[in-house]
Amino acid sequence: MSEFHEAIGRLAAAQKSSIGAPAYSRFVNRPLGRILAAGAYTIGLSPTQVTLISAAATGLGIVAIASIDPTWWSALLVSLLLVLGYALDSADGQVARLTGTGSLAGEWLDHFFDATKQATLHAAVLVSWFRFFDLAELWLLVPIVFGAVASVFFFGVVGADFLRRINRLQRPGTAAQPAAGQTSTLYSLAVVPADYGLLCIVFLALWVQPLFVALYAALAAINLALLAASAVRWYGSIRRAEAEGAA
Incomplete structure (x- = not known):
């Protein structure tokens, strides 16, 4: 148990920057992921093993959405599986930081399953x-x-980050990673409709058809507007x- 508490302490002092992070991801998913990572x-699980467990949990949740006639228990099951998968998606990177085993291959695998999740x-x-x-x-x-x-x-977030990394690498004396920082709580709350974690919670309403349709459609409309605004900002x-870099 002491090893667990030591890992929690090390992770608390080595968290990723919260710049741009929506409220659920920042205040719920990362702390939950920290516990799972510890x-x-x-x-003795490796980061890759945690990534695969995350993908399995999310995949089971997605299969349940498509295959089970919605009831209160299936909605709860779906939401729990998606929440667990998302928390483990945060945990794999934290395990990598604990063990010093972060790799490009691991980052690619993480993004691969994230893209699969968004598509399915x-x-x-x-x-x-x-x-x-x-x-x-x-x-429909x-x-x-x-x-x-x-x-x-997803492409916008990953693509913009990738291009900014390349730009920093091409500038002598510039770190490959951006400086750590924090986003205001107000901003995190304002962009929470774009938070995948919120969508995981909304699936609790899957068995109440009018409520779920209304919530899901509202999130779709808000995310479309946020995508347009974000595209301008990323560009x-x-x-x-x-x-x-050219200066």
Whole structure:
């Protein structure tokens, strides 16, 4: 048990920057991931093993969305699996920091499963709505649009970060990683609709069809607006970084 508490203490002092992090990810998922990471470290799991367990939990949740007629217990099951998968998605990187075994291959694997999740979760909602919900066909466009928005959003975040890293590497004397920092609590709350963790919680309402449809459609619309605003911000930040590198 002392090893577990030691790992918790080490992780608390070595957290990632919170810049741009939405509220659920920042205040719930990372602390939960820290506990899971300490547990995984204590029993000897590698970062890759934690990533694979995360992918399995999320995958089971997605399969349950598409295959089970929504009831209170299936909605709870789906939400718990998605929340667990997301927390383990945070834990794998924290295990890597504890063990000093972070790698490009591990980062690629993490992003690979993240991209798979974005591509399949909303497709599962589409299947569920088609099979189990009494909706007009036009409503089926909502998960299609949300899936496209989620995939493009993921590319925008990862692509912008990748290009900024390359830009820093090309500038002599500049660190490959950005300086640590924090985003204000107000900003974290403002962007919480774009937080995957919030979507995991919304699946608790899956068995109450009108409520889930309303919440899911609202999140889809808000995420579409946030994507448009974020795209402008990402493009501007990359242009500024490029200009600074050329100066």
